[in-house]
Structure formats: C-alpha cells, structure tokens
Amino acid sequence: MYDHRAxxxxxxxxxxxxxxxxxxxLVALDIALCWDIVTxxxxxxxxxxxxxxxxxxxxxxxxxxxxxxxxxxxAVLVTLTPPLLTNAYVWCAVPLACAALRxxxxxxxxxxxxxxxxxxxxxxxxxxxxxxxxxxxxxxxAVWGTVALYRAQQRDAAERQRLVDELRGTREVLARExxxxxxxxxxxxxxxxxxxxxxxxxxxxxxxLQAAEREWEHxxxxxxxxxxxxxxxxDVSLAETRRMIRDLTPSVVVEEGIEGSLRLLxxxxxxxxxxxxxxxxxxxxxxxxxxxxxxxTLFRVAQGLLANVREHARANSLLVTLxxxxxxxxxxxxxxxxxxDLARVTGRPASDRGFGLPAARTRLRxxxxxxxxxxxxxxxxxxxATVPARTSSATLLAESPAAAVx
Numbered sequence: 001m002y003d004h005r006a007x008x009x010x011x012x013x014x015x016x017x018x019x020x021x022x023x024x025x026l027v028a029l030d031i032a033l034c035w036d037i038v039t040x041x042x043x044x045x046x047x048x049x050x051x052x053x054x055x056x057x058x059x060x061x062x063x064x065x066x067x068x069x070x071x072x073x074x075a076v077l078v079t080l081t082p083p084l085l086t087n088a089y090v091w092c093a094v095p096l097a098c099a100a101l102r103x104x105x106x107x108x109x110x111x112x113x114x115x116x117x118x119x120x121x122x123x124x125x126x127x128x129x130x131x132x133x134x135x136x137x138x139x140x141x142a143v144w145g146t147v148a149l150y151r152a153q154q155r156d157a158a159e160r161q162r163l164v165d166e167l168r169g170t171r172e173v174l175a176r177e178x179x180x181x182x183x184x185x186x187x188x189x190x191x192x193x194x195x196x197x198x199x200x201x202x203x204x205x206x207x208x209l210q211a212a213e214r215e216w217e218h219x220x221x222x223x224x225x226x227x228x229x230x231x232x233x234x235d236v237s238l239a240e241t242r243r244m245i246r247d248l249t250p251s252v253v254v255e256e257g258i259e260g261s262l263r264l265l266x267x268x269x270x271x272x273x274x275x276x277x278x279x280x281x282x283x284x285x286x287x288x289x290x291x292x293x294x295x296x297t298l299f300r301v302a303q304g305l306l307a308n309v310r311e312h313a314r315a316n317s318l319l320v321t322l323x324x325x326x327x328x329x330x331x332x333x334x335x336x337x338x339x340x341d342l343a344r345v346t347g348r349p350a351s352d353r354g355f356g357l358p359a360a361r362t363r364l365r366x367x368x369x370x371x372x373x374x375x376x377x378x379x380x381x382x383x384x385a386t387v388p389a390r391t392s393s394a395t396l397l398a399e400s401p402a403a404a405v406x
C-alpha cells in the first residue's frame with residue numbers, strides 16, 4: 001500500500017529536475033538571452049521553493065498569489081526560450097498544474113490550468129512551425145491526465161479525512177456515553193444500597209419510635225426497650241454509612257489495582273465485625289492488565305457478594321480468590337454458610353437483594369464477562385465472577401468502538 005503523503009512530493013521533484021536539467025543545457029549551449037532565461041528560471045525555482053517552505057504560514061490569498069506568480073513566471077520563461085529548447089521547460093506545466101490544484105479552489109484552478117494549456121499549445125505550435133498534433137497533444141494530454149489523477153487523489157484524501165473526523169467524533173461520543181452509563185450505573189448501585197440499608201433501617205426505627213411513644217406512659221419498660229433497639233439499629237446504620245462513604249472516595253481500584261483493592265476490601269470486612277473469618281489470596285502466573293471500568297465492576301461485584309455473605313450466609317469462614325489467567329481474571333468467593341435456593345434467588349428482581357446476582361451478572365456481561373453460582377441450601381456457596389483482560393479503554397475503543405458502549 002503506497003504512502004499518499006510521499007506521493008504528494010513527486011510533482012515537486014519533477015519540477016526541480018526539469019528546471020535543473022534545462023539550466024544545465026542552456027549554460028552548455030551558451031546561446032543569446034541565455035542569462036536572461038537562467039535568471040527567470042532561478043526566480044521561478046526560488047518562488048516555487050519558498051511557497052513550499054512557507055506553505056503552512058501562507059493564508060488563502062497568499063497561496064493564490066503564489067500560484068498565479070508561478071504560472072506567470074513560467075509563461076515568461078517559455079516565451080523567452082528559443083524554439084530549439086522549448087521542450088526543456090514544457091514539462092514544467094505538469095507540476096505547475098498540480099500546484100494550482102493544491103493552492104486554488106476548483107474554479108480558479110480550472111482557469112489556471114486552462115491558461116497553462118493555452119500557453120503550452122501556443123509555444124509548442126511556435127516551436128514546431130505550425131500545429132503538429134503529435135508534438136502538441138502529447139504534453140497537453142500529460143498535463144490533463146496528471147490533473148485528473150491529482151484531483152482524484154485530492155478527493156480520496158478529503159474522503160479519508162472526513163472518515164477520520166467522523167471516527168474521532170464517534171469515539172468521543174462513545175467515550176462520553178461510556179462515562180455517562182458508568183455514572184448512571186453507579187447511581188443505581190448507590191440507590192439500591194441506600195434502599196437496602198439506610199431506608200429500611202430508618203423506616204423500622206421510625207415504627208419503633210412511634211410504638212414507644214404510644215407505650216411510654218402505660219408500658220415504660222417496653223418503650224425503653226424499643227428506644228434501645230432503635231439506638232442499636234442506628235449504630236449499625238452509621239457503620240454501614242461510613243462503609244459506603246469509604247467505597248465512594250477516590251477509587252481504590254485506581255490507586256491500589258484490582259488485587260490491592262480486593263485485599264483491602266477483605267481486611268475491612270474482617271474489621272467490620274463480621275462473624276466469618278475472611279481470607280484473601282491471589283493465584284496465577286499471568287498478570288494481565290484490566291480495563292479500569294472492568295476492574296471497577298469486578299470490585300463492585302466483590303463488594304456486593306461480601307455484603308450478601310455478611311447479611312445472609314451466617315458463614316464461619318469466607319475465602320476470596322483472585323486468579324490471573326492468560327486472557328481473563330476470575331474472582332471466586334466461597335463461604336461455608338447456609339447457602340440458598342439458586343432458582344428462587346435468580347428469579348427475584350435484583351433490587352430485592354442489594355447488588356443482586358442478576359444485576360452482577362448483567363454488569364459483568366457488559367464487559368464480556370459472566371457470573372457462575374454453585375450453591376444449595378445447607379452446603380455453602382461458591383460464586384465465580386469473570387472478566388476478560390483488556391489493556392486500556394483507548395485500545396478497546398480503537399479495536400471496536402461499539403463494544404465500548406455500556
């Protein structure tokens with residue numbers, strides 16, 4: 001596959017080769033007007049080179065002036081050239097036509113190419129002593145053929161640039177949608193956590209306080225018992241609120257990595273006073289990097305699973321294993337608790353159990369992962385969450401922009 005950028009330099013190379021070869025021939029012949037022709041040739045070459053060197057600094061008007069000046073100098077040059085040496089500068093018409101196409105708009109470029117053609121036909125007719133189709137039409141055909149090819153290349157380049165701009169815009173939109181979807185998913189998770197903890201606890205505390213108020217005069221002991229129950233429940237809610245605040249502080253996954261963040265999560269679960277003994281281990285020789293969003297999702301799944309064990313499993317021990325495979329990362333959460341009926345739980349809406357197994361499975365599948373559950377009443381539970389290894393969000397977007405949308 002050829003390089004379009006290198007192809008753009010071919011007309012410039014042709015121009016300087018033609019001018020250089022013509023100058024060498026003129027100096028060797030030492031004919032009349034030779035040094036006038038050499039001077040105009042040098043001025044033409046200097047103007048051409050200056051335009052190329054300052055191209056990105058030139059505005060539209062300066063580029064127009066540059067193109068017109070080149071054609072004017074070339075017309076003077078071929079007029080000064082004796083008929084014997086006409087062919088020495090005739091082929092400058094090809095790179096000059098390309099320069100006009102590059103510097104001017106469609107209509108202006110067509111007008112300049114028309115002027116080049118008229119000058120070319122007139123000079124070739126004069127040098128041949130009359131109109132000779134073989135002498136005149138071949139250079140003219142070369143000019144117009146080159147113009148057609150150069151115009152096609154310009155259209156292809158414009159189309160490629162349009163596609164690149166569209167792809168860049170699409171990737172920016174997808175990145176924004178990914179961030180937005182992540183924010184919405186996190187808000188939904190927080191809402192579920194608040195509903196399952198604070199909202200329910202506050203609702204229960206309100207009912208107990210209302211009952212205590214009714215019983216305060218007639219059954220003060222029962223009323224005090226209810227107030228103490230409210231105080232104990234609020235203490236638990238305060239601890240849960242502090243845990244949620246810790247989870248929402250700057251991402252521990254970003255700071256510690258998936259392994260370090262899971263290790264801290266297990267340590268906190270043990271320190272929060274759970275009855276189960278929580279252990280963490282990491283296995284596997286490979287250490288593939290995870291996409292940040294996928295790693296965060298795996299961490300959130302682990303949070304939800306540990307919360308479920310703490311609230312429902314009544315387990316004595318809990319083992320969390322992070323296994324690094326060649327192309328994926330597995331998270332195993334095993335407990336020796338009471339277990340549950342898988343069919344009943346998976347058929348229940350996710351909002352009924354905090355983070356929820358169905359919700360966890362859905363979020364993992366958004367990243368090409370999955371969730372497997374092995375459990376039965378009375379024999380504990382083993383849950384495996386899997387995500388594929390990916391290098392980075394940017395790579396993911398570059399490989400498949402649609403796959404990055406959450």
